[in-house]
Amino acid sequence: MIQLNNIEKYYANKGIKNYVLRLVTTTIKQGEFVSIMGPSGAGKSTLLNIIGMLEEPTYGSYEFLGEDVTSLNERKRIELYRNHIGFVFQAYHLIDEMTVYENIEAPLLYKKVGSSERASRIADLLDRFNIVAKKDLFPNQLSGGQQQLVGIARALAAQPSIILADEPTGNLQSAQAEEIMTLFKKLNQEDGITIIQVTHSEKNAQYGNRILHIADGVVKEDVAILS
Amino acid sequence: MFKLNLKIAWRNLWKNKGYTFINILGLSIGMASCILIFIFIRYQLSFDENFKNENRIYRVISGWTTPDNFFESAGTPRPLPAAMRNDFKQQFDKVAAIQASGGIIKVKDESGKERIKTSESVHYAEPDFFEILSFKWLDGNPRQSLSQPNTVVLSDEMADKLFGDWHKAVGKSVNFQNKVDLKVTGIIEKTPDNSSFPLKVIISYKTYLNQARPESTNWGTVSSTSECYVLLKEGASIEDASKSLPQFITKYYKRDNVSKESHRFQQLRDIHYNADLGNFANKVMPKKELYGLAIIGAFLLLTACINFINLATAQAVSRGKEVGVRKVMGSLRRQLIVQFLTETLTITVISLLVGCVLTEVALPGMQSLFKDHISFSIIEHPIIFVFMVILVLLVSFLAGFYPAMVMSGYSPALAIKNKITANAAGLSLRKILVVVQFAITIILIIGTLVVLRQMSYMREKPLGFIPTAVALVDVPSDSMAITRYHTLQDQINKIPGVLSTSYCSAAPSSDSNNESNFRYNGTVKSTFQANTKTGDENYFKTFGLEIIAGKGLSKSDTIKDIVVNETMLKKLNVVNYNDAIGKSIRINDKTGYIIGVVKDFNNMSLHEPISPIVINSDKESYTTIAVKLDSKSILPAMQAIEKIWNTVLPEYVYGSTFMDDKISEYYQTEKIMGALFKVFAGVIIFISFIGLFGLISFVATQRTREVAIRKVLGASTLELVKMLNGSFLLMVFVANLVAWPLAYLFVAKWLATFTYRIDLNIWPFVFAMIISMVITLITVSIRSYKAAVTNTIDALKYE
Numbered sequence A: 001m002i003q004l005n006n007i008e009k010y011y012a013n014k015g016i017k018n019y020v021l022r023l024v025t026t027t028i029k030q031g032e033f034v035s036i037m038g039p040s041g042a043g044k045s046t047l048l049n050i051i052g053m054l055e056e057p058t059y060g061s062y063e064f065l066g067e068d069v070t071s072l073n074e075r076k077r078i079e080l081y082r083n084h085i086g087f088v089f090q091a092y093h094l095i096d097e098m099t100v101y102e103n104i105e106a107p108l109l110y111k112k113v114g115s116s117e118r119a120s121r122i123a124d125l126l127d128r129f130n131i132v133a134k135k136d137l138f139p140n141q142l143s144g145g146q147q148q149l150v151g152i153a154r155a156l157a158a159q160p161s162i163i164l165a166d167e168p169t170g171n172l173q174s175a176q177a178e179e180i181m182t183l184f185k186k187l188n189q190e191d192g193i194t195i196i197q198v199t200h201s202e203k204n205a206q207y208g209n210r211i212l213h214i215a216d217g218v219v220k221e222d223v224a225i226l227s
Numbered sequence B: 001m002f003k004l005n006l007k008i009a010w011r012n013l014w015k016n017k018g019y020t021f022i023n024i025l026g027l028s029i030g031m032a033s034c035i036l037i038f039i040f041i042r043y044q045l046s047f048d049e050n051f052k053n054e055n056r057i058y059r060v061i062s063g064w065t066t067p068d069n070f071f072e073s074a075g076t077p078r079p080l081p082a083a084m085r086n087d088f089k090q091q092f093d094k095v096a097a098i099q100a101s102g103g104i105i106k107v108k109d110e111s112g113k114e115r116i117k118t119s120e121s122v123h124y125a126e127p128d129f130f131e132i133l134s135f136k137w138l139d140g141n142p143r144q145s146l147s148q149p150n151t152v153v154l155s156d157e158m159a160d161k162l163f164g165d166w167h168k169a170v171g172k173s174v175n176f177q178n179k180v181d182l183k184v185t186g187i188i189e190k191t192p193d194n195s196s197f198p199l200k201v202i203i204s205y206k207t208y209l210n211q212a213r214p215e216s217t218n219w220g221t222v223s224s225t226s227e228c229y230v231l232l233k234e235g236a237s238i239e240d241a242s243k244s245l246p247q248f249i250t251k252y253y254k255r256d257n258v259s260k261e262s263h264r265f266q267q268l269r270d271i272h273y274n275a276d277l278g279n280f281a282n283k284v285m286p287k288k289e290l291y292g293l294a295i296i297g298a299f300l301l302l303t304a305c306i307n308f309i310n311l312a313t314a315q316a317v318s319r320g321k322e323v324g325v326r327k328v329m330g331s332l333r334r335q336l337i338v339q340f341l342t343e344t345l346t347i348t349v350i351s352l353l354v355g356c357v358l359t360e361v362a363l364p365g366m367q368s369l370f371k372d373h374i375s376f377s378i379i380e381h382p383i384i385f386v387f388m389v390i391l392v393l394l395v396s397f398l399a400g401f402y403p404a405m406v407m408s409g410y411s412p413a414l415a416i417k418n419k420i421t422a423n424a425a426g427l428s429l430r431k432i433l434v435v436v437q438f439a440i441t442i443i444l445i446i447g448t449l450v451v452l453r454q455m456s457y458m459r460e461k462p463l464g465f466i467p468t469a470v471a472l473v474d475v476p477s478d479s480m481a482i483t484r485y486h487t488l489q490d491q492i493n494k495i496p497g498v499l500s501t502s503y504c505s506a507a508p509s510s511d512s513n514n515e516s517n518f519r520y521n522g523t524v525k526s527t528f529q530a531n532t533k534t535g536d537e538n539y540f541k542t543f544g545l546e547i548i549a550g551k552g553l554s555k556s557d558t559i560k561d562i563v564v565n566e567t568m569l570k571k572l573n574v575v576n577y578n579d580a581i582g583k584s585i586r587i588n589d590k591t592g593y594i595i596g597v598v599k600d601f602n603n604m605s606l607h608e609p610i611s612p613i614v615i616n617s618d619k620e621s622y623t624t625i626a627v628k629l630d631s632k633s634i635l636p637a638m639q640a641i642e643k644i645w646n647t648v649l650p651e652y653v654y655g656s657t658f659m660d661d662k663i664s665e666y667y668q669t670e671k672i673m674g675a676l677f678k679v680f681a682g683v684i685i686f687i688s689f690i691g692l693f694g695l696i697s698f699v700a701t702q703r704t705r706e707v708a709i710r711k712v713l714g715a716s717t718l719e720l721v722k723m724l725n726g727s728f729l730l731m732v733f734v735a736n737l738v739a740w741p742l743a744y745l746f747v748a749k750w751l752a753t754f755t756y757r758i759d760l761n762i763w764p765f766v767f768a769m770i771i772s773m774v775i776t777l778i779t780v781s782i783r784s785y786k787a788a789v790t791n792t793i794d795a796l797k798y799e
Ligand SMILES: Nc1ncnc2c1ncn2[C@@H]1O[C@H](COP(=O)(O)OP(=O)(O)OP(=O)(O)O)[C@@H](O)[C@H]1O
Pocket: A011, A020, A039, A040, A041, A042, A043, A044, A045, A046, A047
C-alpha cells in the first residue's frame, strides 16, 4: 500500500543542512498496524506527515496505492483525504465551534455523502463509541479521552483505508489510552483498516504487529510482533 | 508612566505593522477629508463677518403674491429707501440705497490722451450705506466723499489699476460711460474674497438721481440691482419694525388686482446663504449644502473609526494574555484603559500628521473646484488648529474607548488560560459596525450614480433650441450705438464661418428675465405673467427655434408682430394653436398681434418649468448680438468679430460669452456636488474596503487551525474560500438592504429640486449592490485564497 524509497528530509539553516530523515526505505502493506517509535526529535512526526502528504520529502520517492505521490496536485490529494486517509492527532484538533455530531459530519459533507446515509453512519459511530449522549456537546465540554474518541470517530466517518495517528494517547491517562488502543486493534483486525501510529510507549506498540524504531532520522530496527 | 505606555504602544503598533498601516491609512484619509471640509465650511461661514453692529444690519426684501405664485427679490423700488428713512425714524438709525450697475471707465493722462479704457461693475451708494456697513476707509470719509454728485470712491486695488498708485488718486478724475467726469474723493480698502459686497467703484447716489431716470420715483418696478440696507436702532427689535410694514405698504403702493406687494427684513449674515435672493458678489452657498458636506465628513470619519474599532477588537484576543498578566501584577482596569487609549492616541496623532500632508496635496484641487481661495493656515486661522485637536481627541475616544473597555474587562483567569475566543470580543458588534459602514458606502455609491445620471441627462436633454456654437456678444443700447447696429451686423455677417446673426434682449435660455402682466384678445388682465423677450427676424434661425404655427418675426422695428410659445397658449386654454393667430396681446402698454407659435423650449435652468413667453422685435431693448458660427471656425471668427466690434464701437468695451457656457453655469452647484460625490464616494469605498481587508486578514489568521483541520478532512480550496467569505458577503448584502430605503429618500428628495429629471428606477440600486458585492468578493477572496492554499501543517504540528 505504501512504498517509501530513500526518503530524505532536511531543513537548511544558514547554509547548513539539518537532516531530519535519511534514506528511509520501507514498505507498509494493507492491513498492517505499524507503530513508529524513537527518542524525541528523531523524526517520527516528520515521517508520519510525509506519509500523510502534509509535508513533502526533500528527496526520494513515495508511492501510495501504487501511485507516485511525491508531487501530487492539489485535487488528487484532496481526493485521497476524502476517500483513503483518516488523521488522528495528539491534540485532537476538533473544531471548537462545532458540536460532536457536526465534527463527525464534516468529512462526510466534503465527501458529498447523501444526508440519510450521513445520518446513519454518524449514528452508527456514536453508538459504537458510546458517545450518543454527548452528540450535542461542544469539544470543550468533553474530557480529553472523549475528545480523542470523537477525533477517531471523525477519522473513521469517511471509511478510510488507512489511519495515521501521531501520539493519539499522548495527552491521555493510561486507562483512557488503553481504551483507544483496544479500539485501534479492533479496527485493524475486524475492519482491516491499516493503522500507522507514532508512540513513545512500548506497551501501546504491543497492540500493533510491527514496530519501526527510528533514531536520528534513520530506521534502526524493523521488528514484527507475533501475537 | 505615560512615557512607558507610549513605549509599549509603539512596540505593539510595530508588532502589528499590517493592521497599524491599514488603520493609519484609513484614518489619515478620513481626517484629511474632514479637515478639507472643515476649512471649506469655515471659509463659507466667514462671509460678511467683522462688520460693526452686524446684528443690527438688515437688507430690505420685496415680495409679490400672485394668484398662482409667490416670489421675492433682493431689490426694492427706487423711492423706497427715502420713504423708509422718513417713516421708520423710531426704529432705524440709518437707511441707505445702493444701486449696482456697470459701465466704461476711462482715464486720461496729463496731455488729455486716453490712457485706460475698461468695463467695470460700479455701485451708486448713499453716504449712509457706509455708516451701516463699516468698510475701512484709507482716504476720505463717507460724509464728505459721497454727498456731492459726480464724485467717486475707489477701492485701493482699483485705484492702483487706474492711477498706478492709490495714494495719488484722490483729486484726479475719471470719465464714466463717455458721459460724466467723476472726481475721485476717497479710497476704501479692497473688500476681501469672503464678502458679499465686491465694491470697487462707488459713485455718489446723487449722480444716479441726476440722470433723471423715470424709474427713480416709480413704485411699480423693481430691479434686483437696487438694494436697500437698514441699521436697527440699539435696543429696538426687528419684529416691531416689521409690524409697521403693512401700513407702509398701503401708504405707498397703488392697489393692483394681479399681485400683492410685501416686504421683510433679511439679516446681514443670511445674505451669503440665500440662493433665491442672491447678492452683488454672486457667491451664495446654501446652508443646506454646508450641512450636507458636514454630514459626509462625519460619515467619512465614522467609517474610518469603524475600521479602527473592528481591527482593535479583533486583535484584542491576542492581547488577552497581556491583560491577564498585568491584572495579576496589580494593574487597575483604569490604568489598562489609559494604556490602550494611549495606543489609539498615538495612531490618531500619526494619522493627523499624514492627513495634514494629504490636505495640502488635495487643497489646490478643491480651490479650483470652488473657484475660491481657501486657506489652510493654522497661523491665519487658529480655529483650524483647535478643530484638529478636537478631531484627534474625538477620534481617539470614538475609536479607542470601546476596544479599551473590552480588553481591560477580561478576567485574568480566563485570559491567562488563553480561553478567550474571538466571539468573546464582540463579534456581533463587529458585524453591526461593518453593516453600518457598508450601508454608508452604498448610500454614497447610489447617490453618486444618481447625481451623475441626472447631470448627463441635463447635458443631453434637448432644450428646444440649439445652444452649440452660438456666441453672445454684448452690444451697448444707447441711441448713439443703436445707429451703428446695422453696420455692425452687416460686417459680422460677412465674416467666413458666421452662419447667421440676431439682435436680441436675451438668449432663449437666460438668467435675466422680464415678467409682465398682459391682456389677451382684449380681455381682462391675465392671472399670470408672461416672460418677454425681444429679438429680430433672425432670432429663430440663429437659435434653431422651431415655429409650429403661423410664421416667425419679419423685418420690422415695431412691436406689432408677436410670437408666443406653446405654454402660453396652454395656460390661456387655447387648444388649436391656429386659433390664436391674429389675436391681440397688450403688454407693456403696447398692443401687438400674434403671428406665430414657437415650439416650447427651456427658457431657464432645468430646475424651473417652462414659462409662458412672448417674443417681439424692439430695437431699443437689445443688449446682445447672437452669432451662430460654423463649429469648425469658431476661433478665427471670434477674433474677427472682436476686431470689427472695436472698430464700429470704439467708445465701448467688448465682451462675449458662449451660449453653452452660459447654460453649464446654471449647473455649477450640481457640478460641484457631482465632483464631491465622486471623490468622497471613492474615499469611503477605499476606507471601507481596506477595513474589510484588515478584518478578513484577521479572521483568516484566527481560523488557520480550523482551515488546516478541514483541509485534512478533505476540504477543497474553493470550499475553504467560500467558508471564509460567506459571512462577509452576507454582511454586505444586509448593508445593501439597509442602505436602499435611506438612499431612496435622499436621492428622491434631491431629484425633486429639478422640474426636469431622470426617472428614478431600480438600476442605480442594483448597480450599487453589484459593485459592493463584487468588490467585497474580490477583497476577501484575495486574502482567503491565500489562507486556503498556504501550507497549514504548522498549525497542526505542535501544540
Ligand atoms: N520547520 C522546521 N524547521 C527546522 N527544523 C525542524 C522543523 N520542523 C521539525 N524540525 C526538526 O526536525 C526534527 C524532527 O522533528 P519531529 O517532529 O519529526 O520529531 P519527533 O520524532 O516527532 O519528536 P517528538 O517525539 O518530540 O514528537 C526535530 O529535531 C525538529 O527540531
